[in-house]
Amino acid sequence: MSRRQLGVLMPGARAVPPPRRHDEADEAADTGMQPRRRRALVAPSPYLTLTTESLHSETLVRARGELDISTVLPFREAAFAAIGQHPERLVLELSEVREIDSAGITSLVTIVRVAHLVNVPVGIIPSPMLRDLLDTTGLGEYMPLAAA
Numbered sequence: 001m002s003r004r005q006l007g008v009l010m011p012g013a014r015a016v017p018p019p020r021r022h023d024e025a026d027e028a029a030d031t032g033m034q035p036r037r038r039r040a041l042v043a044p045s046p047y048l049t050l051t052t053e054s055l056h057s058e059t060l061v062r063a064r065g066e067l068d069i070s071t072v073l074p075f076r077e078a079a080f081a082a083i084g085q086h087p088e089r090l091v092l093e094l095s096e097v098r099e100i101d102s103a104g105i106t107s108l109v110t111i112v113r114v115a116h117l118v119n120v121p122v123g124i125i126p127s128p129m130l131r132d133l134l135d136t137t138g139l140g141e142y143m144p145l146a147a148a
Contacts, residue, residue, distance in 0.1 A: 057088035064096040067104035079111045
């Protein structure tokens with residue numbers, strides 16, 4: 001860190017506050033309008049199809065296609081919405097997932113952990129590719145994998 005970042009002044013220097021960012025709240029104050037709320041918009045992806053079904057006491061979240069950085073947000077939202085309904089069991093049916101990257105794996109781990117925190121059992125039905133990946137990484141031991 002430089003002396004300036006630490007707040008140490010050089011001899012003869014004077015303190016200058018950092019420049020302030022002009023944001024939407026400032027703009028709204030200037031015009032007398034309310035600032036806009038920012039919302040995360042999730043656009044449907046042609047690379048991932050999600051369906052959610054309630055079957056008796058279970059909730060099934062089915063994903064088909066690619067589970068990667070560009071598609072992981074709607075997948076997580078669907079899973080968290082299902083967990084929020086407190087089903088007796090959540091089933092993540094991923095047998096038709098063709099591709100998955102680190103964001104998809106991280107989401108799976110996060111979903112399982114969140115469900116565990118609120119006492120919702122989870123079962124994951126993986127595709128052969130996903131099962132191999134989980135076994136290779138060692139996560140297969142910790143993930144609640146179920147047979148198709």
